[in-house]
Amino acid sequence: MTAADVSLGRALVEEATKKSGLIWVRGSGPARALWHVWHEGAALLVGDGPGEQPLSAGLDAGGTAEVTVRSKDKGGRLVAWTAAVAVxxxxxxxxxxxxxxxxxxxLNAPDAERMTERWARECRVLRLTPGASRTELPETSLAAAPLPTGATTRHPAPAALPRLLLKRRGKKR
Structure with missing residues (x-):
């Protein structure tokens, strides 16, 4: 790999990560979609506290994480890179x-005035610094079942719903 390849790789990682609203981060547990900010050559994350995003398991100081960046336009994977984790x-x-x-x-912080004090007290702020090389993207989709959460409310649709929807569509014509 030439120096030009390394420079282009770093530029791709930086630009893709800057423009993406979410990055997928995997420590030792399952990958999680996390919001971030790109600042001074690294992705910054805050989480693991009340009202904040849960961070992936295994994101500890001195460890590594696999980061996958998606396209903001299409949502597909653009680049994957290995990060050094600093708490x-x-x-x-x-x-x-x-x-x-x-x-x-x-966005939508319930306590915007006291948010930084809460972060210092109850949350972790992480810095994910890209390594020298990128990870090759896999050929498969890597689709996984959603992580369990109490927020899902999956119930069957009422039997009358299709009739009601078709009836409304007929009246509009």
Whole structure:
């Protein structure tokens, strides 16, 4: 691999990750779709606290994670890369810089005024720094069953619903 290939690979990782709203991150557990902010050559994440996104298991300081970036337009995989995981210490200089970026992108926070104090107390802020090489994308879909959650309410459709929908469609004509 030439130096030009490495530079192009880094540029692809950076641009794709910057533009994507979600990245799929896998530590030692299943991959999770996580919102992030790209800042100073790394993806920044906040989570594992009340009201915040659950982070993938195994994202510990000094560990690695597999990151897959999707296309914002089509939703398909663009690039996959291996990241070095760093857990930022609350109120350190790195943590303050990361939180300043994350705070601006956090939508619908219930406590926007006290959000950073809550993050310092109850959450983890991670920095995922790309390694020197990219991971080859697999040929298969890697589709997996959704993770269990109490938020799913799957019930059969009422028997009369198709009749009601067809009746409305007929009246509009």
């Amino acid at each position: 930022l210490e609350p109120h350190s200089q790195e943590w303050e810089a990361a939180v300043a970026e994350l705070r601006g992108k956090r």
